[in-house]
Amino acid sequence: MGIVTCKPEREADRQTRRIDTQIRMESQVNKKRVKVLLLGVSDSGKSTIVKQMRVNYMDGFNETEVVNAIFVIRNNIIDAFRSIANIIIHSDIIVSKEEKVLITLFAHESSKIEMMQEVDELNVINSVRTYKCIQEFFERFAFHPLVPDHIHYFFPNLERIAVTNYTPTKEDLIHMRQTTLGVHEISFDMTSHTIRLIDVGGQKTERRKWIHFFEGVTAVMFVCSLASFNQTSEEESKSIVWESSSNKVQNKTLVRASGKAKVDKPGLVNRLDESVDLFKSVRENSFLSMSNFMLFLNKKDLLVKKLEMFQFKDFFPEYKNWINSDNSMSSVAEYIESMFREGLQSKHRIYSHLTEATDHTNIDYTFVLCCSVIFEKNIDEMKLE
Numbered sequence: 001m002g003i004v005t006c007k008p009e010r011e012a013d014r015q016t017r018r019i020d021t022q023i024r025m026e027s028q029v030n031k032k033r034v035k036v037l038l039l040g041v042s043d044s045g046k047s048t049i050v051k052q053m054r055v056n057y058m059d060g061f062n063e064t065e066v067v068n069a070i071f072v073i074r075n076n077i078i079d080a081f082r083s084i085a086n087i088i089i090h091s092d093i094i095v096s097k098e099e100k101v102l103i104t105l106f107a108h109e110s111s112k113i114e115m116m117q118e119v120d121e122l123n124v125i126n127s128v129r130t131y132k133c134i135q136e137f138f139e140r141f142a143f144h145p146l147v148p149d150h151i152h153y154f155f156p157n158l159e160r161i162a163v164t165n166y167t168p169t170k171e172d173l174i175h176m177r178q179t180t181l182g183v184h185e186i187s188f189d190m191t192s193h194t195i196r197l198i199d200v201g202g203q204k205t206e207r208r209k210w211i212h213f214f215e216g217v218t219a220v221m222f223v224c225s226l227a228s229f230n231q232t233s234e235e236e237s238k239s240i241v242w243e244s245s246s247n248k249v250q251n252k253t254l255v256r257a258s259g260k261a262k263v264d265k266p267g268l269v270n271r272l273d274e275s276v277d278l279f280k281s282v283r284e285n286s287f288l289s290m291s292n293f294m295l296f297l298n299k300k301d302l303l304v305k306k307l308e309m310f311q312f313k314d315f316f317p318e319y320k321n322w323i324n325s326d327n328s329m330s331s332v333a334e335y336i337e338s339m340f341r342e343g344l345q346s347k348h349r350i351y352s353h354l355t356e357a358t359d360h361t362n363i364d365y366t367f368v369l370c371c372s373v374i375f376e377k378n379i380d381e382m383k384l385e
């Protein structure tokens with residue numbers, strides 16, 4: 001009898017031990033995989049970081065993507081000229097009779113340009129590029145809040161881009177703007193870890209999808225554009241109805257009164273305020289309470305340029321009371337960082353970095369630095385078990 005009962009027990013023990021070993025091994029393997037989530041409002045630079053990682057750790061861009069980029073980049077340029085033409089029309093910039101036809105076409109019927117034959121489309125772009133009114137625009141209003149950031153890269157490169165046999169470079173693809181819809185994931189190895197990097201769309205309508213990816217997140221990389229201090233959200237800026245009253249659109253539209261998220265026009269929210277609010281709601285989300293938080297204060301190159309044209313305190317009046325309220329990039333960036341930290345519980349630690357996602361060296365250095373913190377913490381947690 002004893003033998004009969006003993007045998008199945010030993011078999012059961014062996015089975016249990018096997019399962020235990022398997023679970024332990026799987027857990028070790030899982031520890032080597034880290035899930036990193038890129039979050040932030042639209043146009044902050046999330047997908048640009050993904051593109052840089054693809055170039056560095058994967059195969060870069062394939063042929064289809066390069067061909068597609070020709071059309072996306074041309075549309076980026078036409079879209080930027082649409083905004084620029086509208087700003088010019090509502091400013092005191094003088095538009096000559098010859099310039100008027102195309103400036104009006106861009107301002108009111110830019111979709112017609114997108115539908116043109118390639119040669120005609122390129123002729124239009126090349127004509128406008130040399131206009132005096134456009135030159136004056138870039139001298140005076142280059143960093144107008146309604147001008148997309150990518151035009152500061154594409155405009156000086158237009159002569160190379162607006163040709164029939166144009167092939168986009170790696171750099172062009174990095175600067176190209178394409179809103180992310182849905183969720184995109186890449187996976188690559190770094191030292192002894194596999195990183196699952198998840199990129200989501202930052203537009204308001206996209207954010208409701210985020211929650212589905214909050215489980216088991218090792219780290220959140222929250223991206224904010226430092227240059228967004230004079231902008232409204234990208235979706236809102238597209239729907240702005242142009243005013244006919246002089247050039248007051250230059251910087252008044254988005255001036256923030258004291259307090260939070262107030263702007264001249266009802267319904268418009270300052271994009272930097274929006275970013276801070278979004279960060280706090282994500283940081284306090286209980287699903288992410290165990291995740292590491294990295295704050296990427298991005299587009300530092302554009303912040304430097306904008307501060308040459310604008311006083312930060314004109315947009316954020318509370319800045320006048322900051323320790324060092326000069327208009328320097330370091331002081332403004334420090335203040336913006338403090339906005340993100342304000343009111344957070346002490347247990348909610350964040351690591352912050354000033355970044356320029358379009359600069360390969362800068363973003364790679366920062367990404368590796370963040371990953372070394374993530375990996376180290378991962379190992380510490382393994383030791384505790």
Ligand SMILES: Nc1nc2c(ncn2[C@@H]2O[C@H](COP(=O)(O)OP(=O)(O)OP(=O)(O)O)[C@@H](O)[C@H]2O)c(=O)[nH]1
Pocket residue numbers: 040041042043044045046047048049149150174175176177178179180181200201202203223298299300301302355356357358359
């Ligand atoms: N000058 C400059 N441009 C940047 C920087 N980072 C991103 N950009 C540009 O900003 C634009 C928006 O970047 P994306 O990476 O598409 O933004 P996103 O956060 O993925 O936006 P959504 O997909 O809409 O959520 C692109 O044209 C980028 O090339 C930067 O540090 N400096």
Ligand SMILES: [Mg+2]
Pocket residue numbers: 046047048178179180199200201202
């Ligand atoms: Mg994106």
